[in-house]
Amino acid sequence: MTETVLSVKELRTWFPVRRFFGKSLYVKAVDGVSLNIDAGEALAIVGESGSGKTTLGKTCLMLVRPYSGRIIYRGKDITDLNSNDLLWYRKEAQIIYQDPFSSLSPFFTIRRILEEPLIIHKIASADERLAMIERAMEDVRLTPIEEFSDKYPHMLSGGQRQRVAIARALIMKPKFVVADEPVSMLDASVRVEILYLLRQLQEKYGISFMYITHDVATVKYFSERIAIMYGGKVVEQGPIREVIKEPLHPYTQALIDAIPDPDPKNRFNIRKVPAGEAPDPINPPTGCRYNPRCPWVKDRCIKEGPKLFEVEAKREVACFLYT
Amino acid sequence: MLNVENLILHYQTRRGIVRAVDGVSFTIVKxxxxxxxxxxxxxxxxxxxxxxxxxxRNVASFSGKVELEGEDLMKLQDREFSRRIAWKRISMVFQGAMNSLNPVLRVGYQVAEPLIIHEGFDMRHALKKVMEVMELVRLPSSIVDRYPHELSGGMKQRVVIAMALIMGPSLVILDEPTSALDVITQANIMNTLKDLKKSLGLAYIFITHDLDLASELADKVAVMYGGKIVELGKAEDIFEDPRHPYTERLIASVPTLRTDRKLEFIPGAPPDLINPPTGCLFHPRCPFIHEICKKKPPAPVEEGERRILCWLYARS
Structure with a gap:
């Protein structure tokens, strides 16, 4: 049996906003998410802006403290550890940010950017560090190494910068990496290249990945399993191809219907998409978060929120249509 | 209706001249x-x-021909262009424009502004006209009394589209009109744009980096690379049978949702427009490179309704 690397249970990340007549109000960015990531597995978290996917990723890395719920990493509950006790976790879990223009220090050379985490965690001697940097740069194909290592980020293209960000995350030999929209800022022609590179490195080192994206079309080139988020909750989870072929949750159905594939016949068709907007995270609708937009809404959906449950092997959905 | 010939726009920078638009030609019918x-x-x-x-302000050179319904717009003085052409006959939806609405003015007034200032409408008549346009872009007429912060992203984007339509243009330039929106909202806006195209007979120039989105609206596709149009043709031809190596690779790099295929990518980076490569601009990344590609820029080759800028298709 494969080991579960990360397991989160009923995770809630709420941010306090203001008091309203003595009552605390919260932005409920993540509101009751449970999921598992196995060793060497890539799980894609898909959702629109404001669905809580980035906050979920940051909470899993303990960059943001959860309001309630548990985070269990390789059998160890890390939810209540303070930052000193988390140092070991900082080595094993890494993040790749969306924007390679703002996530790299403009004052450091590429070599220094890659050396920084090694220095902070007091890993290896100076010579050994240099060897590790060279290997990391080879891994992400920033070669010839001499040409890049003394450059500054502004001298590189977007794709090259994102390679530096990947190298920086992987140089610590992490077991778990959160990649938050790693290709969405890149041009179409390099996007695929970076995606394939990440996939290759993920397989080579057996890293567990949480791939956060709003772009469903890129998911199947990177991961096997997908979790769809809406209003801070996971509404559907399952193997990517099955979910795309036969989406169960009405929101997933709308999301997939809204995505065009390049086909010149598209211009003659009107897409069937629901009106309305994503729920307010401070005052979400009662019951199912999707009920104001759902075409199959029933009384029950307004009164109580459906829980994620297994409909068939490996496929879970949070919708009363399937109970 | 619109005929653009050999349009050139170069910028002056400290590092040198940027050849941003370098000999672009195309026509658009009504x-x-x-x-x-x-x-x-x-x-x-x-x-x-x-x-x-x-x-x-840093324009180094700006030349070429832009003809709108037979009239050469390049001959007009700036004042006359802005009085007669801009917004009335050609209008534009800017990238990210929904974030530049004035936060302290009601959106109805913001849409009505050109009517009041340039056309001498009074507020009541202007707002009546605004409500008509709001209906076209599928916004409730009550929206005119709202402030931008009360609206969602999709609604703001519709307001911006209404602004582009208020003076009744026949050509609208859409510069990434849905780039910051969620996919479902994006699909809703694209539906509205399709309706407007049909009901008002609008012509669009739809600028996007997203090929799937382009297929939602385009009758015709122009693929640009390094300031030049490298391939131009009917949407069917471009999507189903791309000819230029760049177009071919670009289409092969688009992830598709419903079909499975191996994606390709284009090694290398887009050209530096200050120091462009000699010959064909795509040659450093092209898999079919010949000697001549490095030396001489290709001349456009016409094949029916298609135009390709590549030595592979040059007739000897």
């Missing part, structure tokens, strides 16, 4: 949509700005 696609920095937005004459 009611037709042309998608202008390409990667960032290929000159798509500069082409639009050149047509709308929204030029920054």
């Amino acid at each position: 009611g037709e949509t042309m998608a202008l696609v390409g990667e960032s920095g290929c000159g798509k937005s500069s082409t639009a700005n050149a047509i709308m004459r929204l030029l920054p």
